[in-house]
Amino acid sequence: MEDHILIKGITNGNEASFATLYSKYVDVLFSYGVGLGYEREIIKDAIQDVFLKLLNHKFAGSEITNLKFYLFRSLKNRLIDLHKNKIINEELDSCDFDFSIKVSILDDIIEAENKKILEQRINKLLDSLTSRQREAIVLRYVHELGYDEIASLLDMTPKASRKLVSRAMERMRNQELLLLLILFCKF
Amino acid sequence: MSSCIGKQTKQPTFMDNKENIYSLDHFLNNDEFIRWIIDSTPELDIQWNKFIKENPQAISNLNRAKEILQSVEMNSFSLSDHEKETIYRNLQHEFLAKKLQRKNRMFYHYAAASVALICLIGSLFFIYNQTRINQDELLVANDIKIDSTLTNIELITQSNKKVLIEKHPTIQYNSTGKVFVNDKETELTAKGEQADSELNTLIVPNGRRTTLILEDGSKVWVNSGTVLTFPTSFDKEKRTISVNGEIYIEVAKDVNRPFYVKTSNFDIRVLGTKFNVSAYNEDASKQVVLVQGSVQIEKQQNLQALMHPNELFSLYNGQQSIREVNVYDYISWKDGFLQFSSESLESICQRLSRHYRIKIHCDEESKKQKFSGKLVLFDDFSKVLTTLSDIIPIKYKQAKNEINISINNK
Numbered sequence: 001m002e003d004h005i006l007i008k009g010i011t012n013g014n015e016a017s018f019a020t021l022y023s024k025y026v027d028v029l030f031s032y033g034v035g036l037g038y039e040r041e042i043i044k045d046a047i048q049d050v051f052l053k054l055l056n057h058k059f060a061g062s063e064i065t066n067l068k069f070y071l072f073r074s075l076k077n078r079l080i081d082l083h084k085n086k087i088i089n090e091e092l093d094s095c096d097f098d099f100s101i102k103v104s105i106l107d108d109i110i111e112a113e114n115k116k117i118l119e120q121r122i123n124k125l126l127d128s129l130t131s132r133q134r135e136a137i138v139l140r141y142v143h144e145l146g147y148d149e150i151a152s153l154l155d156m157t158p159k160a161s162r163k164l165v166s167r168a169m170e171r172m173r174n175q176e177l178l179l180l181l182i183l184f185c186k187f
Numbered sequence: 188m189s190s191c192i193g194k195q196t197k198q199p200t201f202m203d204n205k206e207n208i209y210s211l212d213h214f215l216n217n218d219e220f221i222r223w224i225i226d227s228t229p230e231l232d233i234q235w236n237k238f239i240k241e242n243p244q245a246i247s248n249l250n251r252a253k254e255i256l257q258s259v260e261m262n263s264f265s266l267s268d269h270e271k272e273t274i275y276r277n278l279q280h281e282f283l284a285k286k287l288q289r290k291n292r293m294f295y296h297y298a299a300a301s302v303a304l305i306c307l308i309g310s311l312f313f314i315y316n317q318t319r320i321n322q323d324e325l326l327v328a329n330d331i332k333i334d335s336t337l338t339n340i341e342l343i344t345q346s347n348k349k350v351l352i353e354k355h356p357t358i359q360y361n362s363t364g365k366v367f368v369n370d371k372e373t374e375l376t377a378k379g380e381q382a383d384s385e386l387n388t389l390i391v392p393n394g395r396r397t398t399l400i401l402e403d404g405s406k407v408w409v410n411s412g413t414v415l416t417f418p419t420s421f422d423k424e425k426r427t428i429s430v431n432g433e434i435y436i437e438v439a440k441d442v443n444r445p446f447y448v449k450t451s452n453f454d455i456r457v458l459g460t461k462f463n464v465s466a467y468n469e470d471a472s473k474q475v476v477l478v479q480g481s482v483q484i485e486k487q488q489n490l491q492a493l494m495h496p497n498e499l500f501s502l503y504n505g506q507q508s509i510r511e512v513n514v515y516d517y518i519s520w521k522d523g524f525l526q527f528s529s530e531s532l533e534s535i536c537q538r539l540s541r542h543y544r545i546k547i548h549c550d551e552e553s554k555k556q557k558f559s560g561k562l563v564l565f566d567d568f569s570k571v572l573t574t575l576s577d578i579i580p581i582k583y584k585q586a587k588n589e590i591n592i593s594i595n596n597k
Contacts, residue, residue: 013286015279022275027265034264044266044529048274049511055278055285085510107258122259142261 003067010055022051025068028143029075035138037097038079046078053078069149072139076153099135101126125172133168140165214252270529273559277513277528340397341390342368352397358389359400360419389415391432393544394566396520401428404439405446408521411564412467412544433465433541435521438480452502453491456483462494463518467541475500476517525562532556532579536592539575543568546589553581553594 006024009017026047033043053074057064064070103122105115126134132154139145139153151161239246266274340352350373352358359367366373391397391413399407402420409415413432421427421444429449438446438457446457450466452473460480466473475484477494484492484500484507492509494500499512519526520542527535533554536547545568558579565571572583572590580595 010282015282018278018282019275022278023271026271026274030266031262031264035262041529044270044274048277048513051274051278052281052513055281082510085508101261102264103259103261104263105255105259106263107255118255138262 007064007067018055021067025071029071032072032138032143033075033079035099035101035135036076036079037100038083042079042082046075046082049078050074066149068143069145069152072143072145072149072153098131099138101134101138129168129171133164133171136161136164137168214249273528276559277515280515340392340395341388342366343388343390357398357400360402362402362420366419385419387417387419389413389417391415394542394568396523396564401426401439403441403444406437406439408435410434410520411542430464430466431468433463433467433520435461435463435518437461452486454485456485463514465517465541470541472501472503474502474517476512476514478514478518519561520564523564525564526560527562528559529557530559532558532581532592535562539568539571543571548589548591550591550593553592556594 003021006017006021010021029047029050030043033046034040038046050071054064054071101123103119103126105119107115126137129137136150136154139150140147145153147162147165148158150165151158154161154164156164239249340356342350342352342358350368352368356368357370359370361367389397389399389409391409391411393412395411397409399409399415399417401407401417403426405426407415407428410433413430413434415428415430415432415434417428424444425447426441426444427447427449431451434448436448438460448455448457448464450464450473451468452466455462455464455475457480460482461478462480462482463476463478464474465476475482475494476499477496479496481496482494484494491507492500494509497511497514498509499517500509501507513528516526516528525535525538525542527538531554533549535558536549539545539562540547542564556579560578562571562575562578565574575581576583576595581592582595583593584591
């Protein structure tokens, strides 16, 4: 169901709309959180906070035009804040997380050995990218966000984000055309 | 079928050795095949359809390769149904609360006066009007260990008049100095000029809870094992109470008289708000959770922290920190139950320990296990234990003043 309809439902106090919206985005947000490198429990806390924030936002009557992006943005900010608090409490060394991509071949008839080899090849390909390139690739091809949104999440201009993605693709293309096509074969 | 798909073969043409063409590997390594699957063009269509026609035995491998290529996913992580449900339950609660809040918004403005501050008064040393304090009273109220045999809530005035209260009362001090318990006027109602600035002590023993309405209309929920000291009538310039234990308080708005909650480690200056304070003298960790409004944490008039709603301020071994939390987890006790979401057994037992002032020890195996749920805070702790062991597979042994918990592996 479309986001703006669900949001309207929530504003009208319709719990089913909220439940649907939640189901629609919870795993996607979780996946982004894992890619960013945070711990499971922290991601769960952050997800809860993000939806709470949404509720507070909606009930304050303000408009959200791009919900998916709003959720992604909130999640990333929240994860950073939670991590910052952790640092203060436990005096951990501050570190910038690497964005990680885990490739899985869902096909279950393929021989385990071949599957493993293929996955390894793909992972090697992705490792050759920078962390930001990886994040941009996932945001573009997995979460289907626009370049403006990717730019905001990565703290750069839309033009720069477009360049980032095309550079990443180019880099992989130079290495393994085959695998590149496998990865993006949905498009 | 040959083993390694990892081998990069050169582009074979359709005219190559027929045996190679049939293998699965061939397709997975063939750029033109892959391009056809991903992004077919009319030329590729013709090319490959011709191939299929001429090599029907290759069809199954071809289709297999297609399936595999189309099944690759990146970062397809998901939470378990249970985890999603747990998070949702907390959200649902908030959703319903917000829904109600919207409906009550008009009413809310009128009730703006009620802010809950839960402060437990612990240290009487901070009471501004020290000279008027009866020293003996001080000692009694500051006795951290509330007599464990004490079962009744006690309300004691400065002049040593005492009232014993049973069950879950609501105690109210009105602006004329009358004291009501459950709407019945008590003999504590002070008489004469002494009346106004009298300091009262409320002792709530283990397992009990009470609600107190102060002279200015502020409402205080007082938790188990708490000593609260407050005046019959507040000062002209500021309102002060002190706490050793845990309270949830809704402070009545009064811009001319800031409200202070004093604990032995810090003071909370209230600007009109709702919050929970957990400051048991004997606990190493002291916490303030802000529900609504804004408070300042001060130590000897120096600002330590400014809090915003949904924040938890924690002081542990001299180290302070603030983080955002789900506030209802911390104040659900005022409604008579403990709420926990994905909380470790160790943490749940710590909270129960605090509420009932009984030592609960979890063994290594059971400590880290996590649970979600709601637990009613019965007056009788043994009831709580049996309920807990119904929801969670634990067994417990009672030894002297301690409970030992371990996982039941049956």
